[in-house]
Amino acid sequence: MHEQETDVIVIGGGTGGYSTALRAAALGLRVVLAERDLIGGTCLHRGCVPSKAMLHAAELVDGIAEARERWGVKATLDAVDWPALTATRDDIVARNHRGVEGHLxxxxVEVVRGSAAFTGPRTVRIAPDEKPHGEPYGKPYGEWTARRGVVVATGSRPRTLPGLAPDGRRVVTSDDAxxxxxxxxxxxxLGGGAIGVEYASLHRSMGARVVLVEAADRLLPLEDADVSRHLTRGLKKRGVEVLTGARLEVLTGARLEGxxxxxxxxxxxxxxxxxxxxxxxxxRLLVAVGRAPVTDGLELAAxxxxxxxxxxxAPADxxxxxxxxPxxxxxxxxxxxxxxxxxxxxFAEGLLVAETLxxxxxxxxxxNAVPxxxxxxxxxxxxxxxxxxxxDRAGGDVTVGTMPLTAVAKGMVHGQGGxxxxxxxxxxxxKGAGRVLGVHLVGPHVSEMIAESQLVVGWDAEPADVAQHIHPHPTLSEAxxxxxxxxAGRGLHQQS
Structure with a gap:
C-alpha cells in the first residue's frame, strides 16, 4: 500500500469511465482508472455489444424464413448451434475488450483492478477486490490524491422486483439473459422498454414463444406514440404476445401478479x-424493468x-x-x-468532463440531440x-410529416413496414414548417439512418434546409x- 498523486482519478472503467480516461490522457493529464470488474463495463461485456451480436444472428435466422416464404428461395433452418453462436459472440466481445485495454x-492510463472509495474530496483509496475478476492490471493500491479531480463512472445494475430472485436459469435479468x-x-x-423489447425480439427469432408485458399502456412509453404503435404491430406480426394497457393500484399497464x-x-x-x-x-422469466445506479461502497459521505x-x-452544474x-x-x-x-x-459525457478537467x-x-x-x-x-x-412545449403550434416506408421502392423490397x-x-x-423538433423512424436498419436526423435536430435545421439535399434512390433514407x-412545400411523391 502506498500514497501517490495523479491529475485525474476515474472510478469505473465502462464506456463513460474509459472515454474520460482516454481523452484526459490525450490532453496531457496523468490518469489513474480504478475498475473492480472488466474494462468496458456492462455495455461491452453484458449489454450493448453481446446483445447486438446475438440480434445479428437472429436477423440471419429471420432472413432464412423470409427467403423461403417471400422470395422463393427454398432454404430451411436445420438448427441453431448454440455453442458456436455464443463462441462467435464471445470472440467479438473479447476482441473489443483487448482493443480498449490496448488503447488505455x-x-x-494507469489501470488498477480494485475497489475504490472516497477518503476525502480529492482522495480515493483503491484496494484489491474481495472477489477478483481476473489478474490485476497493476498493484499500485493505497490512497491516491487527484490534483485536478475525481470522476465517478460506476455504471448501473438491473432493477428487480420484490419476490423475484434471479437465479441465472429460470429467472434472469438483462445482465445474465x-x-x-x-x-x-x-x-x-417483464418490461417493454428498449431492453425488454430487444430480448423479446431476439427470443422470438430463435423460435421461442414470447409474452411481452409492459406496465404502461404501450411499449417504449418514453418514445413517440406512433413509434410504439408501429413497433407493436411489427412484433405482433412476428408472433410476439404483447400485454399492455392495464391499471392496478398505482401502476398502469399489464402487471405481474405473481x-x-x-x-x-x-x-x-x-x-x-x-x-x-x-x-x-x-x-424463463426475463426481468427488464430498468436499471439502478451503482454507488455502493464508494463512501460518498467522506x-x-x-x-x-x-x-x-446529480450534478450541481x-x-x-x-x-x-468542486x-x-x-x-x-x-x-x-x-x-x-x-x-x-x-462517451460524450466523458469527453466533456476530461476537457473540463x-x-x-x-x-x-x-x-435532446442524442439518438x-x-x-x-x-x-x-x-x-x-x-x-x-x-x-406541449409549443402550445400545439407544430406541423407533422409522415410517410410509410412501404411507400418507397426499397421499403417494398424489405417488406417489413415501418x-x-x-x-x-x-x-x-x-405557413410551412420551421425548426425540426423531432425525428422518429421505425423499420429495417433505421439505426443506421438516424445520424442524419441527429444533425438536423442538433443544428436547428428546417425542412427546407434538408430538402435541398438529395437522398439516394432507391434507399430507405429516400423516405x-x-x-x-x-x-418544405415541394412534395414529389407526396402531396404538400
Whole structure:
C-alpha cells in the first residue's frame, strides 16, 4: 500500500469511465482508472455489444424464413448451434475488450483492478477486490490524491422486483439473459422498454414463444406514440404476445401478479387493465424493468457527497457535469435524467468532463440531440421531441410529416413496414414548417439512418434546409428526404 498523486482519478472503467480516461490522457493529464470488474463495463461485456451480436444472428435466422416464404428461395433452418453462436459472440466481445485495454495502455492510463472509495474530496483509496475478476492490471493500491479531480463512472445494475430472485436459469435479468444455458422454448419478458423489447425480439427469432408485458399502456412509453404503435404491430406480426394497457393500484399497464419458479421454469399470473387474467407457464422469466445506479461502497459521505432520492449522483452544474463538491464529476449511468443511460451519451459525457478537467470550456452535452435506438425487429430510432412533447412545449403550434416506408421502392423490397415521422415548428405566419423538433423512424436498419436526423435536430435545421439535399434512390433514407420535401412545400411523391 502506498500514497501517490495523479491529475485525474476515474472510478469505473465502462464506456463513460474509459472515454474520460482516454481523452484526459490525450490532453496531457496523468490518469489513474480504478475498475473492480472488466474494462468496458456492462455495455461491452453484458449489454450493448453481446446483445447486438446475438440480434445479428437472429436477423440471419429471420432472413432464412423470409427467403423461403417471400422470395422463393427454398432454404430451411436445420438448427441453431448454440455453442458456436455464443463462441462467435464471445470472440467479438473479447476482441473489443483487448482493443480498449490496448488503447488505455497506449495512452498511458494507469489501470488498477480494485475497489475504490472516497477518503476525502480529492482522495480515493483503491484496494484489491474481495472477489477478483481476473489478474490485476497493476498493484499500485493505497490512497491516491487527484490534483485536478475525481470522476465517478460506476455504471448501473438491473432493477428487480420484490419476490423475484434471479437465479441465472429460470429467472434472469438483462445482465445474465445472454449467458443463461441454452435456448428456452418459452419466455415471459417483464418490461417493454428498449431492453425488454430487444430480448423479446431476439427470443422470438430463435423460435421461442414470447409474452411481452409492459406496465404502461404501450411499449417504449418514453418514445413517440406512433413509434410504439408501429413497433407493436411489427412484433405482433412476428408472433410476439404483447400485454399492455392495464391499471392496478398505482401502476398502469399489464402487471405481474405473481411468479413461482419450479423445476422446469416459472408459473406466472399477469392481469391486464381489461380484467383479463393470463396464467402462463414458461421456461424463463426475463426481468427488464430498468436499471439502478451503482454507488455502493464508494463512501460518498467522506467526500461530502450524497445521492438523490433515486440513488443518482446529480450534478450541481450540468454544463460541467460537476457535483456539489468542486472537482468531483459524474458520467454515465450514475447521472439522473436528462442523461439517457446510453453508451454513446456517456462517451460524450466523458469527453466533456476530461476537457473540463484539462482547463477547457467544452460545449455541454445536448441530450435532446442524442439518438435513441431499439435494435429489435423492427428497429426504432428517434432523436428530439415526440409529437406530444412538441405540442406541449409549443402550445400545439407544430406541423407533422409522415410517410410509410412501404411507400418507397426499397421499403417494398424489405417488406417489413415501418415509417418516417418528422415533427417541426409551424412556419412564420402559420405557413410551412420551421425548426425540426423531432425525428422518429421505425423499420429495417433505421439505426443506421438516424445520424442524419441527429444533425438536423442538433443544428436547428428546417425542412427546407434538408430538402435541398438529395437522398439516394432507391434507399430507405429516400423516405426521410420525401418527408422533408413535403414539409418544405415541394412534395414529389407526396402531396404538400
Amino acid at each position: 495502455a497506449h495512452a498511458g 445472454l449467458f443463461a444455458p441454452g435456448l428456452p422454448a418459452s419466455v415471459l419478458v 411468479a413461482e419458479p419450479h423445476e422446469d421454469g416459472v408459473r406466472a399470473t399477469v392481469r391486464t387493465g381489461r380484467g383479463d387474467v393470463h396464467e402462463l407457464d414458461v421456461e 467526500a461530502g457527497l450524497a445521492t438523490d432520492a433515486r440513488g443518482f449522483l 450540468w454544463a460541467r457535469l460537476e457535483t456539489a463538491v 472537482g468531483i464529476h459524474a458520467v454515465g449511468d450514475v447521472l439522473p435524467p436528462p442523461s439517457l443511460g446510453l453508451a454513446h451519451a456517456s 484539462a482547463g477547457g470550456s467544452p460545449r455541454p452535452v445536448d441530450y 435513441r435506438v431499439t435494435y429489435a425487429s423492427p428497429q426504432t430510432a428517434s432523436v428530439g421531441l415526440s409529437e406530444a412533447e412538441a405540442r 415509417m418516417v415521422k418528422v415533427v417541426a415548428e409551424r412556419g412564420d405566419g402559420g 426521410v428526404g420525401e418527408v422533408y420535401l413535403t414539409l
